[in-house]
Amino acid sequence: MSEGLRSRNQGVSSEGDQSGRRQTDAKTGEQASMERETAAQPSTSGGAGFEQGEWSERTASANGEGGSFECNICLELAQDPVVTLCGHLFCWPCLYRWLRLHSQCKECPVCKAGVSEKNVIPLYGRGTSGEDPRTKPVSGPEIPRRPAGQRPESQRAPQMGPFGFMAGPSAQFGNFTLSAGFGLFPSLLGLQWQAYTGDPMPAGFAAPDDGTGVAPVPRAALTPEQQQQAFLSRLLVMLGSFVLLCLLFF
Amino acid sequence: MAQLDVNRIQKELVEIERDKNSGVSVTIIGGQLSRLTGTIKGPIGTPYEGGIFVVDITLTKSYPFEPPKMTFKTKVWHPNVSSANGAICLDILKDQWSPALTLKTALLSLQALLSTPEPDDPQDAVVAQQYLRNYQDYVTTARNWTNAFATGDRGLQEKVAKLVEMGIPAEAAQAALEKAGGDENAALEVLFSS
Numbered sequence: 178m179s180e181g182l183r184s185r186n187q188g189v190s191s192e193g194d195q196s197g198r199r200q201t202d203a204k205t206g207e208q209a210s211m212e213r214e215t216a217a218q219p220s221t222s223g224g225a226g227f228e229q230g231e232w233s234e235r236t237a238s239a240n241g242e243g244g245s246f247e248c249n250i251c252l253e254l255a256q257d258p259v260v261t262l263c264g265h266l267f268c269w270p271c272l273y274r275w276l277r278l279h280s281q282c283k284e285c286p287v288c289k290a291g292v293s294e295k296n297v298i299p300l301y302g303r304g305t306s307g308e309d310p311r312t313k314p315v316s317g318p319e320i321p322r323r324p325a326g327q328r329p330e331s332q333r334a335p336q337m338g339p340f341g342f343m344a345g346p347s348a349q350f351g352n353f354t355l356s357a358g359f360g361l362f363p364s365l366l367g368l369q370w371q372a373y374t375g376d377p378m379p380a381g382f383a384a385p386d387d388g389t390g391v392a393p394v395p396r397a398a399l400t401p402e403q404q405q406q407a408f409l410s411r412l413l414v415m416l417g418s419f420v421l422l423c424l425l426f427f
Numbered sequence: 428m429a430q431l432d433v434n435r436i437q438k439e440l441v442e443i444e445r446d447k448n449s450g451v452s453v454t455i456i457g458g459q460l461s462r463l464t465g466t467i468k469g470p471i472g473t474p475y476e477g478g479i480f481v482v483d484i485t486l487t488k489s490y491p492f493e494p495p496k497m498t499f500k501t502k503v504w505h506p507n508v509s510s511a512n513g514a515i516c517l518d519i520l521k522d523q524w525s526p527a528l529t530l531k532t533a534l535l536s537l538q539a540l541l542s543t544p545e546p547d548d549p550q551d552a553v554v555a556q557q558y559l560r561n562y563q564d565y566v567t568t569a570r571n572w573t574n575a576f577a578t579g580d581r582g583l584q585e586k587v588a589k590l591v592e593m594g595i596p597a598e599a600a601q602a603a604l605e606k607a608g609g610d611e612n613a614a615l616e617v618l619f620s621s
Binding site: 250251265271279281284286289 | 432491492493522528
């Protein structure tokens, strides 16, 4: 019985007050499940609408008490929120004023970790306009635009890993063959490409599994000796095939 | 320059009001948010125990980016507080201030300063010398000052009011209390024996 109620309640909340749910999600899982437990009780007497009201009320009060999204300087709900690398939330104008005008050694006001204007992360909530914060009336000094977010490439996106020459661009090289007579070239080109392009991914990222059965190995795992060996063997293959071609044609 | 951040100060006052167990309080003087009075309780287990210390708080327009100006209005015998004018030597009220600190945390820091003096970085050299060379004398003086100044007029007035309620004339009650060193029961004895 209570199991069913709980799941129904979850359903309602996920359709309904989304922002409320997000706030709850921000809390620890334990707390959230406890709230769901308690929120499930009034649903025996009330309908879905009542439940929703309960939810938004509950989350609003939780937010008011917890203050999880308040700027650490002005104590208001953060405007143009930015978060420092140490995880502390501020309004961008507040943090900028502190770092620029008042802080002596550019420290996080909460934990005194080093903070620079460049290494803070902006938070973009849902439905926020891309309005330039500079156009907003701000008292005091001119507040520049808050720094943009960083976008590391997704690991799931199809990428050319150092050992992935069977997939992606190398496959296109394979399709590029003009006739059977030049059947040797594609792999040759593939090898050349392999040998002379830089590593497109930062060290430490595993290459995506391209289904070749070869275990993806990060480039950083190779020792310089191994790299040299690989290079030499490729050079040898190239020379060998060149000699073979010479023998065939001349 | 910027205006006084009224919202933040009001939020702080509400928060202090809500948490009555913290041992600190702040009141506004004359309807101006830039002039406030804070009180802290003397920490238990120190010579300041039992005292209520009044702190004068002035906020600049740059608050909370600049520290609040705080001085002890109540006379305190403490190495880091001037015995003459109540000036306080505390890093967070100077270069270690951070806008994430509040009036409440600053007052709590003052309370902590009362329990852990820093004689190596003194504000009042005489007190610091005494603290380092003759600790027992320091404790005695600090306790005497607490009893003399920090139990406060308010305490005295309350006691007078109590005695007046018992039907004793205010003037006589005050004289008896002064004679009895502020102790109500002793004052009653003085009054009834005469």
